[in-house]
Amino acid sequence: MKRVLFVFLDGVGLAPAGPSNPLSAHDGTSFQRLAGGQSWHHPFGETTTSTHLVRPIDATLGVDGLPQSGTGQASLMTGENCAIRVGRHFGPFPHSKTHTLLDHNNLFHQVQGLHSTHDAPAAFANAFPPQYFNAKRRRSTVTTRCCQAARVEIRDIDALRADRALPADLTGQAWRDLLALDVAHRNPAAAGATLAATAQPHAFTLFEYFLTDKVGHNRTDTPPHVLLAQLDEFFEGLLHTLNPARDTLLITSDHGNLEDTSHTQHTRNPVPLIVYGWAAPHFTEATDLTDVTPGIVRALRSCLVD
Numbered sequence: 001m002k003r004v005l006f007v008f009l010d011g012v013g014l015a016p017a018g019p020s021n022p023l024s025a026h027d028g029t030s031f032q033r034l035a036g037g038q039s040w041h042h043p044f045g046e047t048t049t050s051t052h053l054v055r056p057i058d059a060t061l062g063v064d065g066l067p068q069s070g071t072g073q074a075s076l077m078t079g080e081n082c083a084i085r086v087g088r089h090f091g092p093f094p095h096s097k098t099h100t101l102l103d104h105n106n107l108f109h110q111v112q113g114l115h116s117t118h119d120a121p122a123a124f125a126n127a128f129p130p131q132y133f134n135a136k137r138r139r140s141t142v143t144t145r146c147c148q149a150a151r152v153e154i155r156d157i158d159a160l161r162a163d164r165a166l167p168a169d170l171t172g173q174a175w176r177d178l179l180a181l182d183v184a185h186r187n188p189a190a191a192g193a194t195l196a197a198t199a200q201p202h203a204f205t206l207f208e209y210f211l212t213d214k215v216g217h218n219r220t221d222t223p224p225h226v227l228l229a230q231l232d233e234f235f236e237g238l239l240h241t242l243n244p245a246r247d248t249l250l251i252t253s254d255h256g257n258l259e260d261t262s263h264t265q266h267t268r269n270p271v272p273l274i275v276y277g278w279a280a281p282h283f284t285e286a287t288d289l290t291d292v293t294p295g296i297v298r299a300l301r302s303c304l305v306d
């Protein structure tokens with residue numbers, strides 16, 4: 001079975017190199033390799049081979065104002081322009097005008113539609129702590145709403161301990177320090193290997209990493225260069241384990257933020273689209289966030305007829 005693994009990075013755009021762009025200063029080997037031998041900044045040179053596609057894509061969706069996660073992620077997860085649908089950028093939670101779409105035709109549903117005989121063709125690899133499941137009221141993000149609607153398992157601490165899920169911060173440090181949960185430390189490279197193993201039984205797996213946006217908003221103590229070094233190790237662990245003939249690693253974002261530390265808001269910058277693996281040719285026409293879901297579905301459908 002061929003697979004697509006979508007690593008969603010929240011708040012990572014492409015800005016010109018400079019002192020307020022930590023991504024341009026980061027020359028980690030995995031970042032460079034994923035981007036075809038360049039740092040992640042504007043101008044972002046394109047790569048188009050049969051197993052690797054790199055290009056900037058638009059995250060403004062043709063709507064004024066600063067892009068937000070609610071409409072941006074909903075566009076990524078449905079292939080519909082949700083900023084146009086809502087009439088503005090909205091976030092961080094999904095806007096009510098996108099609920100029906102998310103509840104009935106999100107990316108998980110579309111993958112399930114292709115693999116009707118597989119009991120879990122689509123998966124979400126993030127682990128959630130007991131506090132999430134025990135909360136009396138919890139507000140769904142775009143991704144948790146998509147999972148609930150498509151009956152995709154939301155993985156828990158047992159899945160994390162069994163190495164079939166990842167903590168959102170990769171290392172589990174927040175689970176230990178902030179939630180006082182007894183979970184083992186794992187280094188980011190090991191987290192990358194765990195994600196590759198977690199994705200193994202599924203045609204499509206999503207992992208969501210939001211610390212990039214949090215650091216861009218200056219809501220954590222972690223300096224950007226430390227976060228980027230961790231992410232680089234994580235990608236190294238992933239790349240080491242993936243086989244581009246069978247696996248495709250797709251990386252993109254919903255809007256810019258971290259690439260401009262001169263302020264703590266989102267940006268209107270383009271975001272990187274990186275497709276590393278066999279599915280790359282299905283994204284040669286991609287220009288904005290709405291092209292991600294159709295490309296994934298097209299790629300997975302093409303394996304069915306092969």
Ligand SMILES: [Zn+2]
Binds near residue numbers: 069213214217257266
């Ligand atoms: Zn944000």
